[in-house]
Amino acid sequence: MAKRIDVSGLTAYYGSHKAIEDISMTVEPRSVTAFIGPSGCGKSTFLRTLNRMHEVTSGGRVEGKVLLDDEDLYGTGIDPVSVRREVGMVFQRPNPFPTMSIFDNVAAGLRLNGSYKKSELADVVERSLKGANLWNEVKDRLNKPGSGLSGGQQQRLCIARAIAVEPNVLLMDEPCSALDPISTLAIEDLIGELKERFTIVIVTHNMQQAARVSDRTAFFNLAAVGQPGKLIEIDETERIFSNPSVQATEDYISGRFG
Amino acid sequence: MSTASSLTAKHPSTLRGARLPKWAPWAIAAGSVALGVGISAAAGLHSNIQWALIAAILHVLGTYVIAARVENRRQAKDRVVTSLVWVAFLLAVVPLASLVWSTVQRGVKVLDVYFLSHSMGVIADSEPGGGIYHAILGTLEQVGLATLIAAPVGVLTAIYLVEYGRGNLARAVTFFVDVMTGIPSIVAGLFILSLMLMFDMEPFGFAGSLALAILMMPVVVRSTEEMLKLVPNELREASLALGVPKWRTILKVVLPTSIGGITTGIMLSIARIAGETAPVLLLVFGSKFINANPFEGAQASLPLYIYQQYGSGEATAYDRAWAASLTLIAFVMILNLVARGIARWKAPKTGR
Numbered sequence: 174m175a176k177r178i179d180v181s182g183l184t185a186y187y188g189s190h191k192a193i194e195d196i197s198m199t200v201e202p203r204s205v206t207a208f209i210g211p212s213g214c215g216k217s218t219f220l221r222t223l224n225r226m227h228e229v230t231s232g233g234r235v236e237g238k239v240l241l242d243d244e245d246l247y248g249t250g251i252d253p254v255s256v257r258r259e260v261g262m263v264f265q266r267p268n269p270f271p272t273m274s275i276f277d278n279v280a281a282g283l284r285l286n287g288s289y290k291k292s293e294l295a296d297v298v299e300r301s302l303k304g305a306n307l308w309n310e311v312k313d314r315l316n317k318p319g320s321g322l323s324g325g326q327q328q329r330l331c332i333a334r335a336i337a338v339e340p341n342v343l344l345m346d347e348p349c350s351a352l353d354p355i356s357t358l359a360i361e362d363l364i365g366e367l368k369e370r371f372t373i374v375i376v377t378h379n380m381q382q383a384a385r386v387s388d389r390t391a392f393f394n395l396a397a398v399g400q401p402g403k404l405i406e407i408d409e410t411e412r413i414f415s416n417p418s419v420q421a422t423e424d425y426i427s428g429r430f431g
Numbered sequence: 432m433s434t435a436s437s438l439t440a441k442h443p444s445t446l447r448g449a450r451l452p453k454w455a456p457w458a459i460a461a462g463s464v465a466l467g468v469g470i471s472a473a474a475g476l477h478s479n480i481q482w483a484l485i486a487a488i489l490h491v492l493g494t495y496v497i498a499a500r501v502e503n504r505r506q507a508k509d510r511v512v513t514s515l516v517w518v519a520f521l522l523a524v525v526p527l528a529s530l531v532w533s534t535v536q537r538g539v540k541v542l543d544v545y546f547l548s549h550s551m552g553v554i555a556d557s558e559p560g561g562g563i564y565h566a567i568l569g570t571l572e573q574v575g576l577a578t579l580i581a582a583p584v585g586v587l588t589a590i591y592l593v594e595y596g597r598g599n600l601a602r603a604v605t606f607f608v609d610v611m612t613g614i615p616s617i618v619a620g621l622f623i624l625s626l627m628l629m630f631d632m633e634p635f636g637f638a639g640s641l642a643l644a645i646l647m648m649p650v651v652v653r654s655t656e657e658m659l660k661l662v663p664n665e666l667r668e669a670s671l672a673l674g675v676p677k678w679r680t681i682l683k684v685v686l687p688t689s690i691g692g693i694t695t696g697i698m699l700s701i702a703r704i705a706g707e708t709a710p711v712l713l714l715v716f717g718s719k720f721i722n723a724n725p726f727e728g729a730q731a732s733l734p735l736y737i738y739q740q741y742g743s744g745e746a747t748a749y750d751r752a753w754a755a756s757l758t759l760i761a762f763v764m765i766l767n768l769v770a771r772g773i774a775r776w777k778a779p780k781t782g783r
Contacts, residue, residue, distance in 0.1 A: 226672055231597065258674030268665040272687040282673035285683050331669070338673055 175202035175372045176242040176341040183237035185222050192218045194401035205364060205373045207383035210393030215402025216376045220344050224260035225253040261340035265347040267327035269319035276315040278330055282338035297337055305333035306363050325356025345375040361386050380426060384414050392422045449501055463489035487518045538757030541750045551719040556743035563755050565721040566736035572725040573636050573732055574705050577643035582697050585651025593659040594681055611649040619645040620710030634716035636725030642710035647700045654696025658689040691774035698770030702763040708734040733759045
């Protein structure tokens, strides 16, 4: 299930603008890796290069290698659509499909890919909703529109939708930034459970959250506005927050800048 | 003035000023209408438009003067703009209401089931009787065929422009769609006519459909484009991130989200071409007989029927022309209602 990600020498562009430069890191399977850093330092861009969503934006292109268990995502003949089936994504703002019911939202990945057996669909939806800790709240109204749920429920619905297609890696782009503390807690608990099965990468602006949920933390920074973002260091979360090896990391974590 | 100063004396608050009573705008409106009628009666003016204009001007001026004296200048400006909006609203609505009213009044005279189910086959323009069955049939077939051509092409063009279009080709397509929007209907008709003459063909319904499709296509492209742009990018990304191919994302996520608006746009463009006379006159020619085959022989159509009946100058033909106008308005109105219904039914649901 869970797969390791090896990134080496990755540089991403928006048109002629270099957004991130020369990033290399390893993301361990069945663990949570958190990305922290100031706004505009390229955390989200880097996250989006991990499932080839970066090239969906016009002018987006990438140099370097991203190995998913020894297979280069940017190698020749790799289909970005298959990559995205292996590497799922949850976005900053909850975005359930407004025309679909709760059931259809969770089933969307399987249905739209056309790869499912009808008899299994209900099981998969139930399993995914249980996996996202949402089943008990919505089991009586599966055919109601997903946009009628609260923000936190919608975000868990999106997580259920993402894990329904059984990806190997789950990318989360600030999944709690639009949620209240209680919904945030629910999502953080969920991340703890999901890491048993998936490789999880999470971008967050909330350093306590990074400290709470992640096993490893990567700190990104940029020299100045307009300069490309760079990976400053990546290490065990405990070390990053207690005894980082780079001064800039300590400054950022202790709030001395940014 | 004296009441205003005594009010402010009683309430020295800076937040509270003198206010006109709630009924004041109505009173001013009624007063200016009465004055307008009075002035035109005294001056011996007979036109309705004249007293209405005098009343409108009096209303705007009167509102300003009264409000400026009782309240302050800012309130007065606020009231003047409000009354201007009302005057503009009436200027727009009164002709519309009068148009509908006179069409209904003159149209119901001969409008009955017989009129809707018979043609003009053996009836001269000067005789009573006859009907518009052949014209309704022609309009439905010509407009239907035009829609079958223009709606898919238009929607697909809009999908290309919004979802795929980059660079020069997209710019060129946008430019030519804009140019097409400006084509006068008679020119579209002449374009198809020149093709027909080239191949030595007689007038037939489908030729009219082709010209109508040319007129309809840019409208469909424009409205669909706007609707597709309204679909949030997050939904596309959510679908793509699930590993759904782009074409399925468009088909299953983007189009269902915007289908209500797209249908409304198509219906409105149908309403627009249903009233076109010029290309139909050139290409379909018009006929007194029922011709259900749009691919052979001249056909009638409602706007053309109205034009030809009115042009004949007979009193009985006038009645028929009005009745046909009423039918055409009803047809367009029903289309609009259907479009609204579909838009409401298909709109993304928010209920709990």
